[in-house]
Amino acid sequence: MPNLIPYLCLFFAALLVTILTTPLARAIAVRCGAVDYPNARRINKRPIPRMGGIAIFLGIVAAFVVQYVGTMNFGWPVVLVPSPKLDVNYGMLVAAFVVIFSTGLLDDRFSLSPRQKLLGQVLAALIAVAGGLVIGDISNPFVPGGFIQLGWVAYPVTVVYLVAYTNIINLIDGLDGLAAGISAIASFTMFVLSVWAGRLDAAALSIAVAGASLGFLRYNFHPASVFMGDSGALTLGFALGTVSLLSVTRFAGLTTIIVPLVIAAVPIIDTFSAIVRRLRGHVSISHADRGHIHHRLIDEGYDQRQAVLLMYGWTALLCVGSLVMTQVETVPRIVIFCGLLLISMAFARHLHLFEPVLLHHYNPKTGADELVGPDDAAFEEEAEKVHHHWGEGER
Secondary structure, eight states, X not given: OOOOHHHHHHHHHHHHHHHHHHHHHHHHHHHHTOEEOOOSSOOOSSOEEOOTHHHHHHHHHHHHHHHHHHHHHSOOOOOOOOOTTOOOOHHHHHHHHHHHHHHHHHHHHHOOOHHHHHHHHHHHHHHHHHTTOOOOOEEOTTSTTOEEOOGGGHHHHXXXXXXXXXXXXXXXXXXTTHHHHHHHHHHHHHHHHHHHHTOHHHHHHHHHHHHHHHHHHHHHSSSOSOXXXXXXXXXXXXXXXXXXXXXXXXGOOHHHHHHHHHHTHHHHHHHHHHHHHHHXXXXXXXXXXXXXXXXXXXXXXXXXXXXXXXXHHHHHHHHHHHHHHTTSOHHHHHHHHHHHHXXXXXXXXXXXXXXXXXXXXXXTXXXXXXXXXXXXXXXXXXXXXXXXXHHHXXX
16 A cells, blocks of 8 residues: 555645635736637636636646655655656656646637647657657557567657647636536546556656646635636646646557546547537538537526536446456456446447537528528528438448
């Protein structure tokens, strides 16, 4: 049984510093004009500052300051020791975190273009990969004792993986407390997995993320007085992706590669369904809409708190399932995975997550090609065309 006192200290350091610095982050956001104003797509009904990620970042930094003090003065174990399969330069990993946080901070302040924001994310991922954070060889399920060697392909695959993981938290950040709560649940689950695996670096980072996420919820749960913004969402997503590479996927088994995806399945489903419904509606993938899980739940009649708690429960179910998957034999592992998949897909189908909510419509009066939503009279007509088109394609 590992000594959990150092981890408790890291957790409470991140928690308390985030709680104490969130008012400061809110004040900075107001002073910089980084404020979300109500509009047709947003849920908030009043202006809310959006630089809460400053407090989240400071909370994570504080946890590692405490870790350093504990290691130097109280005999705590050294956590910055990479897996035997990795040769991680932790200085470059810190630089990657600074880049991803700075990218989010600049977006909160200046509203970067999608291309500029993606460039910052790719740069952060490239720095991490250059520092040794790379997906290793994968065990071959068809050849006992065999491995699939990725070679140089591992480098671009890892960059894509980190960028994707970074964005799934950002894309689900649509209700008060939603992204922070899901990050807390996911990071705590990854902490348990990291402790079981004996990966101290991943355990320290994940428990710090859990503390910072919960600390931010003090101000972000409905009714929120501050949003985390991209400075928070990108940092949390990048941190979770990093933990999954440091710990869970290091076993290189097929199941342990899937586990981080199961843990983050709710935002992954939300992101995947957004891509599908925009493709079905012939709308740009980057075009925001009101078809995300939280929008659908609000349309179903849930209030903000109920919708968020329901998504917490869904995430917790997936996380418990992922923990059990790592402790059982192959057959029950497959059964659990399939059960979680079926439950999630049934929920997604019930919420019509893959149905387009933005469609092109030719306006005969103006001669213009317009985007229409469910509140527009022409939407039902265009939706019928889409259903007919996809129905013909299926046959």
